[in-house]
Amino acid sequence: MSFEQRTGDAQRMVEVAKEDLWSVPAVRNRLIHVAYGAENIVPTEASSLLRYVRTPTTLHIRFAPDFFVADRDDPARTYLLEYKCTRSPLRYQGRINEIRRTTGNPAIGTADIGQWEASAYDNYRALAKLGIRVAVLNYCAYHPRPLLCEFVDRVAAIHRNVPRPTDRKGSGTPFVNIDLNHLRSFETFLAEEHGLELAVTAPLVGRVATRLLAELPSH
Secondary structure, three states, X not given: OOHHHHHHHHHHHHHHHHXXXXXXXXXXXXXXXXXXXXXXXXXXXXXXXXXXXXXXXXXXXXXXXXXXXXXXXXXXXXXXXXXXXXXXXXXXXXXXXXXXXXXXXXOOOHXXXXXXXXXXXXXHHHHHHOOOOEEEEXXXXXXXXOEEEEEHHHOOEEEEEOOOOOOOOOOOOOEEEEEHHXXXXXXXXXXXXXXXXXXXXXXXXXXXXXXXXXXXXXX
16 A cells, blocks of 8 residues: 555544544543644655655654644643554465464464554654653554554554565555554543543444444455
8 A cells, every 4th residue: 555545544534533533522522632743734845855764853753643632631641642544454374374473372363463654653662662652543444343542552563574675565664563452442442541431432433433444444
């Protein structure tokens, strides 16, 4: 999948979440969802200039999470929030077998394995080591729980891929695989981190998931 398509999918995910969750009074009256990060505040001219520069500073700018969430009742619980849209499951049996060996989990399968861009993941983990709270909201079209959310310091990479220069398949972007079962459902995350009742969050999250599954299905 190209960079442009990944960006477009994530943007649509943001739009649907804003419409059906963040703007709903039951959530809006408690949580403030604020634009942040390169996608929202860095001019196109600067983004283009930095796109292929890989210093720690430029990577931090390019992969800064795109939003933050502040809790009106407890502002100290503020955290950065990044959106990830995953539509293509891992289909290489050899890699799945390798992940089973390295994790010691023979039951892990295609539906359990997510994929994030390695540079983004590394930047989030670096921020977490500084004490900065970073959560990732991951829409995964092929997982039984399509909307998952977790703090990145609780999400360990179970495989890291560095594409070969001669590999012409895919985007050629280095990535990490993660075990999606280690992430909480989004409704559970909102309930446990902010005290929002599941009776309120579950229908809202379900509505977002239903729209995303229709518009951004697995492929």
